Amino acid sequence: MSNLKIRDVRVITTEPDGIRLVIVKVETNEPELYGVGCATFTQRPTAVVAAVDDYLRPFLIGKDPADIEDVWQSSYVSSYWRNGPVLNNALSGVDQALWDIKGKLANMPVYDLLGGKARDAAAVYVHSSGRDPQEVEDKARAFIEDGHHYIRVQTETPGYATYGTHGAHPDVGLQTGPRVVTDRVEDADPDTLYAHPAGIFEPRPYMKSAVALFDHMRSTIGWDIELLHDVHERIPPIMGVELAKEVEGHRLFFLEDLFAPEDNDYFRIVRQQTSTPLAMGELYNNPHEIVPMIKDRLIDFIRVHISQIGGLTPARKLAALCEAFNVRTAWHGPGDTSPVGHAANLMLDLNCWNFGIQEYAIFGERTKEVFPGCPEVRDGYMWPNGQPGLGIDVDEGLAAKYPFRERAYGGAWGAVRRADGGVVRP
Numbered sequence: 023m024s025n026l027k028i029r030d031v032r033v034i035t036t037e038p039d040g041i042r043l044v045i046v047k048v049e050t051n052e053p054e055l056y057g058v059g060c061a062t063f064t065q066r067p068t069a070v071v072a073a074v075d076d077y078l079r080p081f082l083i084g085k086d087p088a089d090i091e092d093v094w095q096s097s098y099v100s101s102y103w104r105n106g107p108v109l110n111n112a113l114s115g116v117d118q119a120l121w122d123i124k125g126k127l128a129n130m131p132v133y134d135l136l137g138g139k140a141r142d143a144a145a146v147y148v149h150s151s152g153r154d155p156q157e158v159e160d161k162a163r164a165f166i167e168d169g170h171h172y173i174r175v176q177t178e179t180p181g182y183a184t185y186g187t188h189g190a191h192p193d194v195g196l197q198t199g200p201r202v203v204t205d206r207v208e209d210a211d212p213d214t215l216y217a218h219p220a221g222i223f224e225p226r227p228y229m230k231s232a233v234a235l236f237d238h239m240r241s242t243i244g245w246d247i248e249l250l251h252d253v254h255e256r257i258p259p260i261m262g263v264e265l266a267k268e269v270e271g272h273r274l275f276f277l278e279d280l281f282a283p284e285d286n287d288y289f290r291i292v293r294q295q296t297s298t299p300l301a302m303g304e305l306y307n308n309p310h311e312i313v314p315m316i317k318d319r320l321i322d323f324i325r326v327h328i329s330q331i332g333g334l335t336p337a338r339k340l341a342a343l344c345e346a347f348n349v350r351t352a353w354h355g356p357g358d359t360s361p362v363g364h365a366a367n368l369m370l371d372l373n374c375w376n377f378g379i380q381e382y383a384i385f386g387e388r389t390k391e392v393f394p395g396c397p398e399v400r401d402g403y404m405w406p407n408g409q410p411g412l413g414i415d416v417d418e419g420l421a422a423k424y425p426f427r428e429r430a431y432g433g434a435w436g437a438v439r440r441a442d443g444g445v446v447r448p
């Protein structure tokens with residue numbers, strides 16, 4: 023028992039570059055000793071704020087911040103019904119902040135607390151998304167010029183809404199798709215980053231454009247660059263099997279989210295039919311969803327969103343489980359993971375032998391100012407700054423200059439629909 027106590031648990035909300043970020047700050051009774059953690063669930067941020075303010079804060083004030091494991095386990099069952107994105111993100115905010123505090127106390131970066139570095143820096147992949155394959159190629163060439171070696175490629179499907187390319191498509195389906203029988207396409211505030219471009223999606227045209235993109239990239243960029251692609255669920259599972267087989271010859275680094283988590287068992291089917299590397303996990307929030315995928319070696323890369331499963335405490339155990347089965351890590355790192363969350367990802371990337379790749383969505387300038395110590399990417403790698411704890415902070419004064427702004431439907435995603443009006447996941 024130390025004399026250290028949690029004095030307060032506070033939430034900081036900010037959107038410097040158009041993405042609503044939620045950070046938890048845990049303060050101790052020792053002046054100047056505090057930690058920060060990522061609790062960002064950008065489509066439901068205020069629900070996470072309430073989970074921290076109304077429940078975790080009163081539960082944790084007065085507890086010993088040194089007992090990270092006990093805080094995690096007791097908070098987890100402090101509501102009988104547990105798991106889920108809201109409660110897990112709230113818990114992650116506290117958990118990562120406690121690791122940050124422990125690192126500061128030990129005067130060590132968190133990767134040292136975990137056992138030290140297994141590598142110097144973490145290779146990242148970046149997103150090249152364009153209206154057509156030529157634009158994707160041009161953006162990819164600029165990334166390669168900057169030293170990047172791993173590139174996620176996404177292109178629009180003419181006439182349809184497509185995941186990974188920005189912009190709403192109010193007239194989608196009208197020109198080239200089957201006859202559209204619905205006008206139920208909600209407007210999801212297309213100017214907001216990480217809004218979902220609502221529209222009409224049909225699997226067949228999407229698959230055709232994705233395969234054409236990989237053909238284009240291999241015949242222009244060649245075979246020395248690693249290509250990745252995110253299906254983002256959407257297509258019926260048996261068509262996912264077809265797609266994974268069809269792109270085997272393109273030698274992707276990985277094909278992501280081929281199925282929805284609800285269709286987990288389809289991985290058993292596709293696995294026996296192709297060697298296309300499979301990545302999955304950003305939507306998982308419960309160990310029951312994850313364990314079979316690892317122990318039966320159904321995926322090659324685990325891509326959980328660390329705050330979404332409850333923070334570093336569960337993530338480091340998951341990474342160890344994955345190591346035993348040689349499943350590599352590829353922690354989710356989009357723009358709606360805050361820089362604090364990216365710093366937490368980096369701690370595991372450096373420490374875990376079975377690191378695979380780190381997703382990186384380039385931080386905006388304002389975001390970098392709000393988060394001093396924001397991890398740096400150079401020559402295709404994310405580098406640690408060697409500072410104690412997570413090595414990152416939040417400038418609260420600056421953060422307050424970018425409050426959450428009002429959004430249509432509270433920032434909900436617009437529905438993507440099939441041509442007949444049926445909702446597509448997601």
Ligand code: GCO
Nearest residue numbers: 064216252254304355356358
């Ligand atoms: C990715 C993801 C993201 C998510 C986003 C949801 O692989 O980067 O799929 O782009 O769609 O984080 O809010």
Ligand code: MG
Nearest residue numbers: 252278279304
């Ligand atoms: Mg994804």
